[in-house]
Amino acid sequence: MKIGNTEVKISIVAVAVFVIFTIFLLVAAFFSPSVRSQLIWMIPGLFLLLVIPVALNYMSRREYADMAPVYAAQAKTVRIKLINENMIGKPVRVEGVVEQVRFRFLNRPQFVVADRSGEIAVKMFTSPEDDVKVNDIVEVLGMVIRRYMVTGDPVINCVSIRKLAKDAGPGKKR
Amino acid sequence: MPAVYLDLAVPVLSFGGAALAIFARMTGAVIDLRFTALGCVLASFLLAYLAWIRPKKDIVALTTPIYALIFFAVPLDDPAATIILELLYAASLTILLVRLKYRFGAPRTVAPAGNKPTGPLAAYLGNARDALHATNPEIAHYAAIVFLRFARGEYREVVQVAGAAIAELKSIGGAAVLGRAFFIAQEQAACLEYSQPHPDHYVQFLPEDGGLLAKFPAQDRPGEAGYDLALENALLLLLAAAWNTSERDRPQLLAAQDFALRLLAP
Numbered sequence: 001m002k003i004g005n006t007e008v009k010i011s012i013v014a015v016a017v018f019v020i021f022t023i024f025l026l027v028a029a030f031f032s033p034s035v036r037s038q039l040i041w042m043i044p045g046l047f048l049l050l051v052i053p054v055a056l057n058y059m060s061r062r063e064y065a066d067m068a069p070v071y072a073a074q075a076k077t078v079r080i081k082l083i084n085e086n087m088i089g090k091p092v093r094v095e096g097v098v099e100q101v102r103f104r105f106l107n108r109p110q111f112v113v114a115d116r117s118g119e120i121a122v123k124m125f126t127s128p129e130d131d132v133k134v135n136d137i138v139e140v141l142g143m144v145i146r147r148y149m150v151t152g153d154p155v156i157n158c159v160s161i162r163k164l165a166k167d168a169g170p171g172k173k174r
Numbered sequence: 175m176p177a178v179y180l181d182l183a184v185p186v187l188s189f190g191g192a193a194l195a196i197f198a199r200m201t202g203a204v205i206d207l208r209f210t211a212l213g214c215v216l217a218s219f220l221l222a223y224l225a226w227i228r229p230k231k232d233i234v235a236l237t238t239p240i241y242a243l244i245f246f247a248v249p250l251d252d253p254a255a256t257i258i259l260e261l262l263y264a265a266s267l268t269i270l271l272v273r274l275k276y277r278f279g280a281p282r283t284v285a286p287a288g289n290k291p292t293g294p295l296a297a298y299l300g301n302a303r304d305a306l307h308a309t310n311p312e313i314a315h316y317a318a319i320v321f322l323r324f325a326r327g328e329y330r331e332v333v334q335v336a337g338a339a340i341a342e343l344k345s346i347g348g349a350a351v352l353g354r355a356f357f358i359a360q361e362q363a364a365c366l367e368y369s370q371p372h373p374d375h376y377v378q379f380l381p382e383d384g385g386l387l388a389k390f391p392a393q394d395r396p397g398e399a400g401y402d403l404a405l406e407n408a409l410l411l412l413l414a415a416a417w418n419t420s421e422r423d424r425p426q427l428l429a430a431q432d433f434a435l436r437l438l439a440p
Contacts (some may be wrong), residue, residue: 076329077369081400084433086325093369117402118436150276 001054006061009127011107015055021046057107060126068160071141081117082142085154087144093155094120095164098136111139121147124158137164180224184271188217190265195257207256211246214263218242221267225274235274238267254382281300291417295434298388304412305386306349307421313339314346318416318423320359321409329367336360351383358408362401372401379407386411388438406437 001008003007025042028035035042074089083092096115103110111122122140132138144156191213198205218238225235245263250256291299309317316339323331336356345355357377365372378400379387387401388410413434416423427434 075369077326078327078366080401081246081406081436081439082324082327082366084320084430084436086430086433087327090327092327116398146276150272164199 002053003058005043006058007064007129008054008058008061009045009107010050010054010057011127012105014050018046018049021049022034039113061129064126065129068141069115069153071143071159074127075141077150079117080113080115080120083120083144083154083156088146091143094140094156096138096140098132098134098138101132101134111138111140111158112137113156117169119157122158122161123155124132124161130161130163132161132163175422177224177284179222181271181275183218184221184224185264185268187213187220188260188267188286192257192260192264194341195253195260199253199257207253208246209250211256211260213251214260214267215239215242217264221271221274224271228274228314232270232274232277235270238270261367263427271285291428291431291434293435294438295431298410298438299414299417302386302411303418306352306418309352309415310342310346310348311351311419313342313346314416314419315423316342316356317352317412318420318427320356321413321416322423322426323436324359324363324409327428329363333367351379351386353410354379354383355408355411355415356402359412361364362405363406372398376401376404378404386414389412390440410434410437 001010025035025039025046029039068151071091072093072155075093077093077095080094080096083094094113094115096113096119097115098111099119100112101109109124109128109129109132112119112122113122114120123145124143130138138161140156141160142156144154145157147155191210194213195205195207195210198210201265213436218241220314222236225232242263245259250259290296316335319335323329323335336359339356340353340360343356354377359379362372364370387407388418389407413427417427427436
């Protein structure tokens with residue numbers, strides 16, 4: 001779904017919540033006349049369960065799209081092995097192969113990306129623009145942060161993750 | 175007063191007041207809960223002070239005294255609710271303190287006194303001591319700066335400092351292997367600074383350097399693997415020179431130990 005130029009995705013969890021509460025409302029309305037009299041505000045409230053997640057996703061995708069060029073200008077392309085806790089707060093760019101994808105269904109995907117020197121976790125707090133899968137060769141743009149915000153090993157807080165053409169593999173000359 | 179005591183005083187005061195209120199309630203003592211809430215209020219002012227003395231100001235921590243006065247100026251009718259409010263507020267202050275230290279505090283560069291490198295890193299530094307103990311102190315300091323700046327991803331500075339070190343080595347003389355290490359660090363830092371792919375021909379160590387290198391000689395690894403290995407060996411060699419000769423840089427080098435261990439890993 002597109003709103004303007006921004007691709008918007010709604011997570012399956014939000015859809016499931018909407019479906020469950022719709023069923024609750026239908027059952028309640030069927031059995032209780034007092035509920036039927038309140039449908040005038042309950043039905044719009046029900047649709048807010050979809051509208052609000054979509055709006056939040058749109059806002060976060062727009063913000064990340066605005067941040068990506070800023071990061072692209074500042075980030076250095078580094079090998080994953082060189083990323084360490086002394087680089088916390090630095091923007092970086094890495095290229096590698098996606099080895100794992102988790103929590104895609106929450107619109108908060110976490111990837112494990114590997115290049116020739118090592119692997120690193122990549123966390124994204126919104127849905128990515130590309131549909132990134134395991135074994136995709138990707139370019140990751142983001143900031144080095146601690147895994148648990150104040151503690152833990154260094155990971156990348158991803159602003160942009162995009163698939164590269166198959167011949168532009170990680171570490172290869174362009 | 176050392177900063178660590180001030181940091182500890184925030185949770186101690188805030189949770190201490192709540193603990194006193196809980197104790198009073200359990201023992202049936204009659205106490206005005208505004209006295210126990212004073213712990214949270216004082217902790218808020220202390221947190222605001224800790225935020226104020228930092229170069230980067232945290233507006234959230236600075237405004238906590240306002241919230242403390244709003245929440246606790248007039249006690250709630252229910253003592254249990256007051257105690258719960260004190261506990262939640264104390265937890266919030268503690269979280270804000272952690273946030274203040276790690277987002278607004280100075281970066282950690284001083285290692286705890288008495289710590290030394292351990293494991294394979296310590297073994298490598300010890301093995302390199304005899305060959306590098308005669309390194310000029312100024313060169314050793316340059317080596318420390320190059321290593322630390324590389325760890326922080328400050329590649330432009332690495333290029334500049336390595337260039338200065340190479341010039342210094344040419345004028346005063348010194349171990350040629352160190353010169354090669356500085357060249358490798360400078361070359362690869364320049365590639366990283368401008369996000370360039372690795373060149374077809376790059377500076378490498380010579381076969382006679384093998385005894386001082388931490389990992390397999392670069393000549394045995396062609397292409398990208400050799401390029402990466404050259405940098406790892408160069409940085410580790412610079413670390414060894416700095417550690418064994420420049421004692422003033424040891425605390426900062428120790429703080430970057432995890433970077434050295436990553437380089438040393440296969």
